[in-house]
Structure formats: C-alpha cells, structure tokens
Amino acid sequence: MLTGRCLCGSVTFETEAPPKGASVCHCGQCRRQSGHLWASAYVPKTELTITGKVTWFEASETAKRGFCPTCGSFLFWHAPAEDTVSFALGAVDAPTGIHLEKHIFVASKGDYYDISDALKQRD
C-alpha cells in the first residue's frame, strides 16, 4: 500500500498497484506548475483512490493536471486518452519503495540548471 497527500492534507491518495515509470519531467508546464521539476509515477486509473476535492486544470487538449485547491500541491496528471494516472512522488509518504528511472522532456528543460545524475534522459 502506497499513500500520499497534499501539503494541507485535504487531498489524499492511495494505491495497492505497483507504480511504474518513475520519472522527472522537465517540460515547461511541469516546471511552471511545480516551481521546478515534477517527479511522478503512474498506476492504472482504476487502481488509484483519491479522497478530497481536486481541481483539474486542462493545460492542453491531451492532459489534465490535478492540484489541491486549498494549498496548491500539484498532485496528479492524467491524459484522458490513457487509462493511467500519474501522481507526484514528492507527495508520497515514506518509505516510498520507489526509485527514479529517467528524466523526460529534457529537450524542454530550463537553462538555469544542469542534469548531473546518471539516469536515462528522454527528449
């Protein structure tokens, strides 16, 4: 069982499914919404239980971004065309049992930092 919550605690989530694809996203949308990078992993949408009110922002036609309307924690990412939902690794209660696998959208990364670890990088 993996559990997580937003900063104020009014949104919680849990899953018993093994998370996949733990990654750090460098895209401009994730950087703006999170303040820097957004680390997430995904599970089947039907396997993630969310409690509390989430505001879903449609940043594009292909994806929605879910955040807590009280404290602003950016918690979820969902593409309606896909049957998975991603959740923020920073919001997961320790021990997470998760380890990052890769950086994604590195072609869109900011110019104010370098990627200095050995994880895989995908444009």
Ligand SMILES: [Zn+2]
């Ligand atoms: Zn909150």
Ligand SMILES: [Zn+2]
């Ligand atoms: Zn992103």
